[in-house]
Amino acid sequence: MTVKIRFFARFRELLGTDIMTDVVAGMMFSSLITTIAKKNPEGYDAIFDEKGTFREFVILMKNGKRIDIADAAKTPVEDGDEIAVFPPVAGG
Amino acid sequence: MTVKIRFFARFRELLGTDIMTDVVAGMMFSSLITTIAKKNPEGYDAIFDEKGTFREFVILMKNGKRIDIADAAKTPVEDGDEIAVFPPVAGG
Amino acid sequence: MIAIQLADVDIGDLIRAAKKHGTGAVIVFDGVVRDDDITEMELEAYEDIAKQELQNIAKDATEQFRLLHVDIIHRIGRLAVGENILVIVVAAGHREEAYAGSRYIIEAIKAGVPIWKKELTKNGGRWVPGEHGHGRPKTS
Amino acid sequence: MIAIQLADVDIGDLIRAAKKHGTGAVIVFDGVVRDDDITEMELEAYEDIAKQELQNIAKDATEQFRLLHVDIIHRIGRLAVGENILVIVVAAGHREEAYAGSRYIIEAIKAGVPIWKKELTKNGGRWVPGEHGHGRPKTS
Numbered sequence: 001m002t003v004k005i006r007f008f009a010r011f012r013e014l015l016g017t018d019i020m021t022d023v024v025a026g027m028m029f030s031s032l033i034t035t036i037a038k039k040n041p042e043g044y045d046a047i048f049d050e051k052g053t054f055r056e057f058v059i060l061m062k063n064g065k066r067i068d069i070a071d072a073a074k075t076p077v078e079d080g081d082e083i084a085v086f087p088p089v090a091g092g
Numbered sequence: 093m094t095v096k097i098r099f100f101a102r103f104r105e106l107l108g109t110d111i112m113t114d115v116v117a118g119m120m121f122s123s124l125i126t127t128i129a130k131k132n133p134e135g136y137d138a139i140f141d142e143k144g145t146f147r148e149f150v151i152l153m154k155n156g157k158r159i160d161i162a163d164a165a166k167t168p169v170e171d172g173d174e175i176a177v178f179p180p181v182a183g184g
Numbered sequence: 185m186i187a188i189q190l191a192d193v194d195i196g197d198l199i200r201a202a203k204k205h206g207t208g209a210v211i212v213f214d215g216v217v218r219d220d221d222i223t224e225m226e227l228e229a230y231e232d233i234a235k236q237e238l239q240n241i242a243k244d245a246t247e248q249f250r251l252l253h254v255d256i257i258h259r260i261g262r263l264a265v266g267e268n269i270l271v272i273v274v275a276a277g278h279r280e281e282a283y284a285g286s287r288y289i290i291e292a293i294k295a296g297v298p299i300w301k302k303e304l305t306k307n308g309g310r311w312v313p314g315e316h317g318h319g320r321p322k323t324s
Numbered sequence: 325m326i327a328i329q330l331a332d333v334d335i336g337d338l339i340r341a342a343k344k345h346g347t348g349a350v351i352v353f354d355g356v357v358r359d360d361d362i363t364e365m366e367l368e369a370y371e372d373i374a375k376q377e378l379q380n381i382a383k384d385a386t387e388q389f390r391l392l393h394v395d396i397i398h399r400i401g402r403l404a405v406g407e408n409i410l411v412i413v414v415a416a417g418h419r420e421e422a423y424a425g426s427r428y429i430i431e432a433i434k435a436g437v438p439i440w441k442k443e444l445t446k447n448g449g450r451w452v453p454g455e456h457g458h459g460r461p462k463t464s
Contacts, residue, residue, distance in 0.1 A: 008370055009440035010451050059438075064373050084370060084438075088454030091369070091398060091439025092355055092410050092430055100230055101300035102311050151298075156233050176230060176298075180314030183229070183258060183299025184215055184270050184290055196336035199354060203406050208358035211351065211426075214339060218348035218417065266343050277358065279430060286351075287423055 001025060001079040005036055007043075008086035014043035023077055029062065030054070030072040033085055047085065059086050093117060093171040097128055099135075100178035106135035115169055121154065122146070122164040125177055139177060151178050186238045186254075188229050188299075190261045193271055202253040202275040209282040213290055215270035217263050222303045227260040227269065230298035234258070241292040249285035251276050256289060258299060269301075326378045326394075328369050328439075330401040333411055342393040342415040349422040353430055355410035357403050362443045367400040367409065370438035374398070381432040389425035391416050396429060398439060409441075 005019040006012075015037060023032060034052065037044040049055050053069070060067040061084040067075055077083060097111040098104075107129060115124055126144065129136040141147050145161070152159040153176040159167055169175060185198070195212060202210050217225045242254040253275040263269060272289050276282040293299075294315050301312040325338070335352060342350050357365045382394040393415040403409060412429050416422040433439075434455050441452040 006370065008438065009368060009442070012368070061370075061373065064376065084373070086370065086438060087440070087451070089434075089436065089438050090441050090452040090454040091367075091374070091437050092434040098230065100298065101228060101302070104228070153230075153233065156236065176233070178230065178298060179300070179311070181294075181296065181298050182301050182312040182314040183227075183234070183297050184294040194336060195339055195352075196334060199335055199352075203356055205359060207356050207406070210354040210356060212335075212339075212354070213419065213422075214350040214352070215419070216343055216347050216350060216415075219345060266347070275356075279353070279355070282353075283423065283427055290419060 003032070003077050003079070003081040003083055005032070006082065006084045008084070010087055011043065011046060011085055014040050014046055027077050028073055029060065029067060029075040029077055029083065032077055032083065033060075033072075046087075057088050059088065060084070095124070095169050095171070095173040095175055097125070098174065098176045100176070102179055103135065103138060103177055106132050106138055119169050120165055121152065121159060121167040121169055121175065124169055124175065125152075125164075138179075149180050151180065152176070185257060186235065186242055187257050188231050188235050188238070188260055189257065190259065192259070192268055193257045195268075195271055195273070198255050198257075198271065198273045202255065202273050204252040204275055206277050207252055207275040208277050209279040210273065210275045211279075211282040211286040213270070213272040213286050214268055215290075217265050217267050217269055219265045220303065222265065222305050224265075224304045225263050225269070226302045226304060226309070227263065228300045228302070229258070229260050231260075234297050234299050237297045238293070241289055241297070244292070245274070245285045245288045249274075249276065249281040249288065251281065251285045254285070254289070256293070258293070258297070260299070262304075325397060326375065326382055327397050328371050328375050328378070328400055329397065330399065332399070332408055333397045335408075335411055335413070338395050338411065338413045342395065342413050344392040344415055346417050347392055347415040348417050349419040350413065350415045351419075351422040351426040353410070353412040353426050354408055355430075357405050357407050357409055359405045360443065362405065362445050364405075364444045365403050365409070366442045366444060366449070367403065368440045368442070369398070369400050371400075374437050374439050377437045378433070381429055381437070384432070385414070385425045385428045389414075389416065389421045389428065391421065391425045394425070394429070396433070398433070398437070400439070402444075
């Protein structure tokens with residue numbers, strides 16, 4: 001089961017992007033990102049607070065749909081999903 | 093003593109414009125325009141009401157400065173003056 | 185550039201020239217001859233006074249909204265449907281000032297600059313009534 | 325045209341093409357790289373999602389303000405001071421709708437389209453913080 005993780009802006013600089021990763025069935029959104037982010041302490045720290053929960057400004061998407069931070073621990077990832085994690089937008 | 097009278101828009105169509113006219117010393121703004129406008133009843137009617145006073149929407153200028161309708165009967169015209177009379181503006 | 189003229193303007197060129205140091209936003213207002221069942225529009229101005237008024241408006245807007253650049257080009261003569269009547273270009277550091285400055289200028293022009301429009305139709309023509317019956321209360 | 329692209333656009337061409345039947349006013353918003361002691365700006369987008377969001381915003385604005393035409397071109401990549409970042413062109417019958425539609429679009433873009441800007445300086449770079457900390461509450 002493979003999913004694609006996309007980080008943007010500062011998160012991309014710290015953790016890379018377009019990360020294809022194999023996941024086990026039943027893996028939750030927050031667990032997946034925690035695992036990936038731990039590869040770089042600074043990247044982890046940018047996304048998670050000291051309790052290990054997403055910082056409140058972090059934006060999560062699954063296949064282009066917004067996922068609330070409160071729902072990330074109970075949202076499973078599925079084969080072929082595109083997962084995105086990014087800081088507040090600043091276009092325009 | 094010569095003054096120049098400029099009408100614009102509908103007033104110009106009815107009365108002409110850039111009218112150079114000799115006036116006697118002490119001639120007032122409203123008298124001058126009354127005299128000129130009487131040359132065409134439709135033109136007169138566009139500018140003056142049945143009491144012979146300027147219609148409230150008419151705009152008067154003397155050398156680029158606005159003259160209030162209430163002051164037109166006591167504002168003398170002077171040699172070289174440029175007098176303008178026009179309907180509400182509609183640019184933009 | 186503040187002008188009352190027969191000729192059209194190149195808005196792309198105006199935008200390029202408007203980008204003074206510190207510019208973060210440029211707003212263009214382009215007033216266009218609308219097809220209200222007309223054949224053409226004819227515009228007339230009290231040119232000297234109108235230009236002076238446009239200069240006053242540009243100055244007021246620049247001070248009030250800290251604009252970095254202002255162009256106002258108002259056309260006169262006969263214009264076809266779709267042609268530019270009035271082009272206002274403003275540059276500012278930030279969008280709030282640029283939008284507010286642009287809006288201030290168009291409203292001031294509508295209210296007090298001696299320019300008139302006649303819509304020419306198949307059956308003749310009609311002078312466009314102003315939005316402000318009595319014009320601007322005072323003129324500098 | 326709704327696009328996220330590296331290339332610049334010709335605003336004059338966009339204005340000409342925006343003048344659909346019934347147009348009385350065209351408003352252009354041009355967001356420009358401001359010289360805040362930077363050398364360049366680098367823009368990044370979550371392209372598919374950002375384009376979809378721009379399309380949604382254009383549709384909402386068109387309906388809400390009865391716009392006759394909308395272009396939104398957001399650039400990405402490295403841009404020098406003075407270059408166009410974002411060009412929004414709207415056409416409407418009247419100026420009120422054109423200004424309101426233009427403003428709606430830029431505020432919606434600032435609030436919720438996944439695009440980021442990094443200011444590059446002599447000493448490195450800094451990501452521009454968004455004006456809306458939490459982004460848009462929901463995304464379609």
